[in-house]
Amino acid sequence: MPRNFFNSARISEEHLAIALSQVALGFWEMDLNTKIIECTTQNRINLGLSMDEPITEQRIIEAILPEDRWRRESEIKNAMHPDSPTYNFEIRVRHADQKVHWLHVRGTVIFENLLPVRIIGTTIDVSKKKEIETLRDELLNITTHELKSPLSIVKGYLQLLYKFISEIGDNKHQLITERAISANAKIERLIEEIIPANQHIKSELILKKEPVDLHQLIKEVISNANLVHEEIEINFTCLTGTYIVSGDKYRISQVLTNLVNNAIKYSPGESTIDIELSGDASGIRVSIIDNGIGIAEQQREKVFQKFYRIANTSHLVEGSGIGLYLCAEIIAHHRGRIGMLSNPAGKGTIAFFELPFN
Known part of the structure; x- marks a missing residue:
């Protein structure tokens, strides 16, 4: 030796x-x-x-x-x-x-x-890292307050437009205006809840639980996505006869919308997204399947971290790196599980979340 x-x-x-x-x-x-x-x-x-x-x-x-x-x-x-x-x-x-x-x-x-x-x-x-995130959150808080004034003006004009369309009996445009007003209301709620002045810790997020029909909720999210992305075909398959869970309908809708939008954003040139609803005795699983660019295995866990952006895609897709983090927080507060898998078809990603019945 x-x-x-x-x-x-x-x-x-x-x-x-x-x-x-x-x-x-x-x-x-x-x-x-x-x-x-x-x-x-x-x-x-x-x-x-x-x-x-x-x-x-x-x-x-x-x-x-x-x-x-x-x-x-x-x-x-x-x-x-x-x-x-x-x-x-x-x-x-x-x-x-x-x-x-x-x-x-x-x-x-x-x-x-x-x-x-x-x-x-x-x-x-990671306390120092959290201090930096707090500064970012405070900046975001200021920005949200600046958005409130123009958003209230948009809301007023939408309500006037809805009243006018209702009077002339144009059902098609009345439906479009209703959805615009609903989307505006969601933005208002988001602005109210994004980092209040006296808290910045998302673990204190409060849920308003009620029975949620996931089958119907998925259909609503698909309908809204089709309004914005007419070129995308979104297929929905239900593989279970039980799809009622206890949860915050707005928050679960937020997760669904974010995952569907992500599937579309990271599938340039593709025209089909598949959504599957399945379940067993313990709970429900929702899977959003795309045929896009995919996510490397070592990055699948990191995508749910705050401000994380997938390497080599920032030039292709705009984003703040906070959407999937919020999805993970919402599912965690429902005592569920969220994750990413590779698509067995050969390319693309399966984003999924699971919610317990109890």
Whole structure:
């Protein structure tokens, strides 16, 4: 063995420790049978735990802000399946000095004979990144206020136009005007809800739940999309006899509209979009299938991050990188799941979301 082997190994470990400290990256591992947790010093720092206290799963949960604990529970629960063993989410923790820190948590469940035996993961402090996002949100808040005045004028003219068309009995244009007024109302609601002055955290999004007929809602979204994109054929297939869920109809419509518009935007030259509604005993799944440019596997998870844009497409498609992030937040608040898959047909993407019955 070379004389300088141990010195080289020691120097490498020191360099690694310094690098991990600089990026605030911590590692941890839990044995699911014994519940014993081992972690690095940086992981304790990220969670706001002291160096001498025993680290347990309950202590980690207590470090997380109460309103964010469900996100950890939901993500790890979903990862307890061999087909989807990874998790990825953001939470807030409160340190001993009462300061709140944002953590980006990633990890994998390890299986033996199809049974989960260990969880390994990382935490990274992304508080500085969140501060930058807050500045962006504040700028967006100012912009939305500036939009209110001209939008109210548009609303007034649309109402006058609707009244005039109703009086002359032109049913076709009356329907078009009704949909324009409805779209205007949706924009008004969006402006009211986009980053209020006293909050910028989307995890506080409030749902107005009611029974939602997904079959009818999909047909409405298709009808609205056809008004704007007459050249696109949108096919709808229903593969289940049960399609009523409890949720916020407006928010679910927002997700559907965004995914359909994305499928159209990222399918230049294609003329067909397919939507499938399926289900089983646990819930409903909606799939939007396109034959477009597709998304690389390593980017499918990132597209749901705020402000993320798909590499090499920004010159083809305009966007802010916030639409899919909002979709993910809405589905998460419904205790559902959202994701992207490659189209088995050979090109394109399948965007899907799942909603539980209960």
